[in-house]
Amino acid sequence: MKLFQPGTPGSSAMSYAGLIEKIEILRTTLRWASRLERPEIEKLLRQSNTLRDEILQLSHKERFVKAAAAEVEPTEKLPGQRRQALLERSFVFEGTFGDNPELLDALEVAEKAAPTDLPVLIDGESGTGKELMAKVIHANGSRADKPYISVNCGAIPDNLLESELFGHKKGAFTGAANDRKGKFESAHKGTIFLDEIGELPLPGQVKLLRVLESHEIQRVGSDEPIVVDARIVAATNKNLRRLSEEGTFREDLFYRLSVIHVSLPPLRERKDEIPLLFSYFCDEAAEMLKRRPVKMSPALRAFLLSYSYPGNIRELRNLIYRLSCLAGETADTVHLPVDIRPKNQTAATTVNESTAIPDATPASLSDARRIASDEAEKAFLEKGLKEVGGTVAELARRCDMNRSHLQMLLKKHGIHSKDFRRQAVQPDGNGDTPIQRR
Numbered sequence: 473m474k475l476f477q478p479g480t481p482g483s484s485a486m487s488y489a490g491l492i493e494k495i496e497i498l499r500t501t502l503r504w505a506s507r508l509e510r511p512e513i514e515k516l517l518r519q520s521n522t523l524r525d526e527i528l529q530l531s532h533k534e535r536f537v538k539a540a541a542a543e544v545e546p547t548e549k550l551p552g553q554r555r556q557a558l559l560e561r562s563f564v565f566e567g568t569f570g571d572n573p574e575l576l577d578a579l580e581v582a583e584k585a586a587p588t589d590l591p592v593l594i595d596g597e598s599g600t601g602k603e604l605m606a607k608v609i610h611a612n613g614s615r616a617d618k619p620y621i622s623v624n625c626g627a628i629p630d631n632l633l634e635s636e637l638f639g640h641k642k643g644a645f646t647g648a649a650n651d652r653k654g655k656f657e658s659a660h661k662g663t664i665f666l667d668e669i670g671e672l673p674l675p676g677q678v679k680l681l682r683v684l685e686s687h688e689i690q691r692v693g694s695d696e697p698i699v700v701d702a703r704i705v706a707a708t709n710k711n712l713r714r715l716s717e718e719g720t721f722r723e724d725l726f727y728r729l730s731v732i733h734v735s736l737p738p739l740r741e742r743k744d745e746i747p748l749l750f751s752y753f754c755d756e757a758a759e760m761l762k763r764r765p766v767k768m769s770p771a772l773r774a775f776l777l778s779y780s781y782p783g784n785i786r787e788l789r790n791l792i793y794r795l796s797c798l799a800g801e802t803a804d805t806v807h808l809p810v811d812i813r814p815k816n817q818t819a820a821t822t823v824n825e826s827t828a829i830p831d832a833t834p835a836s837l838s839d840a841r842r843i844a845s846d847e848a849e850k851a852f853l854e855k856g857l858k859e860v861g862g863t864v865a866e867l868a869r870r871c872d873m874n875r876s877h878l879q880m881l882l883k884k885h886g887i888h889s890k891d892f893r894r895q896a897v898q899p900d901g902n903g904d905t906p907i908q909r910r
């Protein structure tokens with residue numbers, strides 16, 4: 473197969489032509505075969521699998537070249553446009569929501585790193601989406617249809633670590649009743665996600681370094697080297713650079729792992745994401761709990777916008793699930809866990825919705841602005857949907873917006889287009905509607 477040569481005019485067409493030729497050979501073989509025996513079927517299957525892999529590789533490569541060619545300075549684009557540009561390049565988000573510039577920086581780095589085999593180190597506080605980011609990198613790379621194996625380095629006892637990662641031979645230690653392959657072998661051709669890498673003890677770090685250098689492993693109790701081709705993505709909520717300066721993490725391993733370094737900001741530094749995230753999790757929780765998405769009282773909304781979320785997005789998600797489970801139609805601050813509930817809420821009021829406190833003053837001027845702009849955006853979308861009878865595509869066309877971006881905004885506000893289906897405003901005499909005339 474001729475490889476796709478970035479920047480060479482017509483090279484992509486050449487590679488596609490080569491693939492089409494191979495497909496034609498396969499088709500001809502099938503066309504003239506009067507009867508196929510099992511071995512021939514197996515052979516044809518193998519050939520089609522190779523072809524499929526080559527096509528996938530080509531399309532990933534092409535996507536990478538496109539991404540690399542998008543040399544626009546991130547700051548020149550608005551967050552919505554950056555997300556939109558990623559969408560247009562068929563970026564797989566794996567459910568990662570948000571338009572925060574730092575998150576978009578991280579996604580754009582992931583986009584460029586994904587098709588390569590370079591190691592990636594993701595850091596960020598607990599619950600900021602490190603594992604999700606690792607899945608994004610896997611899903612956007614050429615290994616997307618190969619295994620993704622996740623290992624929590626902090627959860628494996630020291631004496632089992634080597635066997636867990638590299639496997640063992642029967643009889644290698646007491647209890648090793650059979651040969652067993654480790655996580656690295658299971659991740660062959662795919663991606664291995666080494667979570668909590670900062671917890672890996674020093675002997676494990678030495679072995680990992682060896683794998684990174686030689687691409688070989690040895691099962692415990694065996695001298696035989698086994699070649700492994702696993703792309704490494706590691707994550708930590710620790711400052712590995714500091715740990716390596718202190719001597720608890722090997723400096724050479726730190727540099728090896730962090731060829732590409734992605735940092736995820738804590739939620740308190742991207743509060744602009746909160747409305748979008750909570751409407752997303754409200755829908756998710758509603759689906760799981762088989763209920764309508766819970767509504768938020770203004771006091772609860774103000775609290776959720778100003779709270780500091782030490783557990784980051786995971787904490788926000790868990791809070792929304794709790795609220796969706798405990799509240800009736802509208803959740804209020806009384807449904808929050810006691811330890812974070814604002815002081816003036818007592819246990820006696822916990823599940824009585826009629827006692828929900830009225831509107832609270834936002835914590836700061838920027839919160840007040842955010843709430844006001846949120847409300848204006850919501851009102852605009854509801855009015856628009858009413859005018860187009862709930863047809864999202866039509867509203868997107870009229871507002872000259874991308875449909876998926878519009879859908880994301882609707883989700884953010886918990887607006888369901890189907891609720892507007894029967895409310896369509898009839899066009900007036902000249903067939904025009906208010907939105908068209910704006």
Ligand SMILES: Nc1ncnc2c1ncn2[C@@H]1O[C@H](COP(=O)(O)OP(=O)(O)OP(=O)(O)O)[C@@H](O)[C@H]1O
Pocket residue numbers: 567568569570596597598599600601602603604605709785786789
């Ligand atoms: N940007 C995002 N959009 C939507 N959901 C997110 C986002 N970031 C994180 N999540 C969700 O938040 C939860 C926590 O994310 P994840 O497990 O990836 O965090 P983590 O950084 O690996 O946490 P820990 O350090 O505790 O292991 C998951 O349910 C994940 O799907």
Ligand SMILES: [Mg+2]
Pocket residue numbers: 602603667
């Ligand atoms: Mg994690």
